[in-house]
Amino acid sequence: MPPAHLLVIGYVWPEPRSSAAGGHIMQILQCFLDQGWQVTFASPAGDGEHMADLAALGIARQAIELNNESFDRFIAELTPDVVLFDRFMMEEQFGWRVEKHCPSALRVLETSDLQSLRDARQVLLKDALKAQPQREDFSTLFSLDHPDLYRHMAAADISQREVAAIYRSDLSLMISQPEIELLTGQFRVPGALLHHCPLMVEPSGPGKPFEQRAHFLSIGNFRHAPNWDAVLWLKTVLWPRIRQRLPQAELHVYGAYTPPKAMALNNPAQGFRVLNWAEDALQVMGDARVALAPLRFGAGIKGKLVDAMLCGTPSVTTPIGTEGMHGPLPWPGLVASDVDGLVDAAVRLHQDQAAWEHAHAQARPLLEARYRYRPHAEALVTRIDTLRSTLQAHRLCNFTGAMLRHHHHKSTQYMAQWIEAKRKNTA
Incomplete structure (x- = not known):
């Protein structure tokens, strides 16, 4: 026509x-x-x-x-x-x-x-935390079933x-x-x-190698409720345990429309750095060694995780993060639904070069197959x-x-x- x-x-x-x-x-x-x-x-x-x-x-x-x-x-x-x-x-x-x-x-x-769907999952999360405030395993909340x-x-x-x-x-x-x-x-x-x-998207080059990257990265619009929940979970539960095992590690948190409550989380002494909006998200993603996206509720597919693939940055996320994103293909990173699993995955990808390079190599085939x-x-x-x-x-x-x-x-x-x-x- x-x-x-x-x-x-x-x-x-x-x-x-x-x-x-x-x-x-x-x-x-x-x-x-x-x-x-x-x-x-x-x-x-x-x-x-x-x-x-x-x-x-x-x-x-x-x-x-x-x-x-x-x-x-x-x-x-x-x-x-x-x-x-x-x-x-x-x-x-x-x-x-x-x-x-x-x-x-x-x-x-x-x-x-x-x-x-996103709102219903948020309700389920609130109900679960109300019944069990210290809950650390969220596997039963992630499924569409x-x-x-x-x-x-x-x-x-x-x-x-x-x-x-x-x-x-x-x-x-x-x-x-x-x-x-x-x-x-x-x-x-x-x-x-x-x-x-x-x-x-259009896939580009493989990005920087393992030895040229540093730190963890979390990125997402702070006005989006799942992103804010993930940042709070990182701050209060996940990051202290990661930092205990990696005392020199840093987490760089970027997000558009950063509210004062988010800036209040900034604590360089703990390696938790809230850095406001990234003018070039792909640049900061490409400099990071590991992307963290511990999403406990949400819907759709995640732009931050597609960006991670574009940069060849392995990611650590939940089944909510990967839902609808990779089909039968392997995930270019690690997936877990509980606190210990997410912490172990983050530490492993940050420290184990062979595991990092294996995840790094899986990004391009996934982009080619599903997102061109x-x-x-x-x-x-x-x-x-x-x-x-x-x-x-x-x-x-x-x-x-x-x-x-x-x-x-x-x-x-x-x-x-x-x-x-x-x-x-x-x-």
Whole structure:
């Protein structure tokens, strides 16, 4: 099909150097720019500290407002062929307006990860720690087969909202294959509504050798709850035990939007250094000997661990960290689900050059097999083009989505119009 016009409605302006979600949306945009598409990015959010320079890429930028008819005029004039909602909250807010003014536009949802899965796992972790505050083995909490996971998700408001948005959309981009299996298996979402679209990268050189690297590294946006939990676990439990065995070791903790509570953890005397935002994440990752990502809850696939592979940096993480990331291929590092296992893994990779080099060598094959940019970019564009040419038949097969759109969009429309009218009367 000929090049078309893509409108992205973002929850925030993309920040590829601050989060994996920001990097993923930029990778998706690049897929369509490579095909000669016109791309417009719109968001109701304020400017971010580390936002991408969209204009430099030829992407038009448009500020929009919630509950404001100005968006109706904007999209009616723009007439995009495809509208991509970046997070389900944007589909909730703007989906009815898109359908009203551009009914033939293909509506795509970028989930980034299943927020409802992440939230349910956070609840399970809190419950486990409340029942056993000194718990050190979390293996039973990591599996998608956890007996309480679906029960927590199914009862949660956020799950019902997120899955409803997936049904209302023509296609949802899923970064993790296990999350596709969760949706199609437990929630009975039709597979035709989902498309696997992981992080897409181009592998480069092998990175620095063992003897040219030093220290441990932890990196991640502090606004992301799983990252903050991992840093606290490192500070209070894991790092003291690692440091006891490696008295000269240092852990360098980087993260965007570092709050005062994170800076308060900084203690150079203990080798625990909180260093704020890394302007070049790959540079600091490539200098580190071992990346630590002790994630006790979360969802999706982890940008920090893909970055570690790109730099040839072995990682120590949990089954949450590796979920959906390596399939049958070996992990380029070590995985454990309890405190002793994580500490042993960290010490081993830091000290044992043979073990480090074995893990280092496994990174490139995994990237080549699962994360190369071009195959995934071509598959995404092909899927979008196919749906554009068969959209009427595709929607006819999704009666549940049509029903949900009818009821949700009407209620959302009336609420938005009431808010707008109230604002005008009080202005």
